[in-house]
Amino acid sequence: QxxxxxxxxxxxxxxxxxxxxxxxxxxxxxxxxxIYWYKQKPGSPxxxxxxxxxxxDKQQGSGVPSRFSGSKDASANAGILLISGLQSxxxxxxxxxxxxxxTYVFGAGTKVxxx
Amino acid sequence: xxxxxxxxxxxxxxxxxxRLSCAASGFTFGDYAMHWVRQAPGxxxxxxxxxxxISRTIAYADSVKGRFTISRDDAKNSLYLQMNSLRPxxxxxxxxxxxxxxxMREDAFDLWGQGTMVTVSS
Numbered sequence: 379q380x381x382x383x384x385x386x387x388x389x390x391x392x393x394x395x396x397x398x399x400x401x402x403x404x405x406x407x408x409x410x411x412x413i414y415w416y417k418q419k420p421g422s423p424x425x426x427x428x429x430x431x432x433x434x435d436k437q438q439g440s441g442v443p444s445r446f447s448g449s450k451d452a453s454a455n456a457g458i459l460l461i462s463g464l465q466s467x468x469x470x471x472x473x474x475x476x477x478x479x480x481t482y483v484f485g486a487g488t489k490v491x492x493x
Numbered sequence: 494x495x496x497x498x499x500x501x502x503x504x505x506x507x508x509x510x511x512r513l514s515c516a517a518s519g520f521t522f523g524d525y526a527m528h529w530v531r532q533a534p535g536x537x538x539x540x541x542x543x544x545x546x547i548s549r550t551i552a553y554a555d556s557v558k559g560r561f562t563i564s565r566d567d568a569k570n571s572l573y574l575q576m577n578s579l580r581p582x583x584x585x586x587x588x589x590x591x592x593x594x595x596x597m598r599e600d601a602f603d604l605w606g607q608g609t610m611v612t613v614s615s
């Protein structure tokens with residue numbers, strides 16, 4: 379079982395909100411991890427979006443709009459990236475990452491399509 | 494301009510070697526840990542290796558341990574990845590990336606290069 383599981387795809391309409399999940403493997407408690415989120419458009423390198431651990435421990439990447447935000451769902455053992463007011467330029471792959479067992483572990487990514 | 498520029502990729506036969514370079518500019522290179530992250534065609538991101546400031550700590554993914562060697566030259570603002578005994582599964586776009594910290598620890602990869610493509614095939 380992968381350390382981090384992300385849905386492979388998600389579609390939403392312009393102006394809507396999109397909630398991307400990053401589920402941690404059973405036995406790895408999301409409450410003890412900072413979740414990092416990256417955005418990657420086709421043909422471009424990843425871009426750091428934000429880090430979320432709690433409302434008192436979070437960081438927005440430089441120049442990243444506030445409509446990108448993070449949270450956690452402890453009951454689902456998952457980190458969440460919320461994109462509000464979806465725009466066409468939000469169409470991209472989104473990756474979550476954690477620091478686990480002294481290595482950097484990425485999820486497989488979610489492809490977001492703005493219909 | 495703050496940037497990372499990778500070079501050294503190419504087509505190489507299985508079992509051969511290749512050395513990647515990453516030139517940094519626009520920030521104090523020696524103050525930060527630097528890493529390599531790769532992305533196989535159509536696939537996700539995979540952390541490969543990292544080196545802390547003054548090369549105090551070095552780490553590798555299990556998939557490359559014993560075959561790849563990371564190094565840095567702070568006088569030249571450069572990061573390197575020596576790749577030996579290459580395998581077809583090493584085929585990927587290799588990104589140089591800066592960690593927002595000096596040590597090998599959890600933090601954000603806040604600056605990425607455009608990547609250099611490595612293809613391992615006979």
